[in-house]
Amino acid sequence: MTTQTITTREIAGKTVHVNEEGFMTDPSEWTREIAVELAKEEGIEELTPEHWKIIEFCRQDAAATGAAPTLRRISKQAGVPTKELFRLFPKGPAKKVAKIAGLGKPQGCV
Secondary structure (H helix, E strand, C coil): CCCCCCEEEEECCEEEEECCCCCECCHHHCCHHHHHHHHHHCCCCCCCHHHHHHHHHHHHHHHHHCCCCCHHHHHHHHCCCHHHHHHHCCCCHHHHHHHHCCCCCCCCCC
16 A cells, blocks of 8 residues: 655645645635636636536535546536536546545546
């Protein structure tokens, strides 16, 4: 079993706990302002209502299941086609949306 290194960093003026890959480790520390900053770091300049719908779905789903949803789960449960997820969150949508939503890395993401 590997151990994760937890550190803190400041995002949008708030100190949050992150792992070595930059994923927040405590979803309760997340704010919409943090999401905006993380999105910019991921190359998404503006979060549209379409982005927020997916981010909010992922946060609710993670709260209910205890884990960030996979791409397949987001597509099926939120009713957003995979192609649309890749348009909104290019190059690894499940991983990007999980990071922006303040969740851990989804299972199966490398």
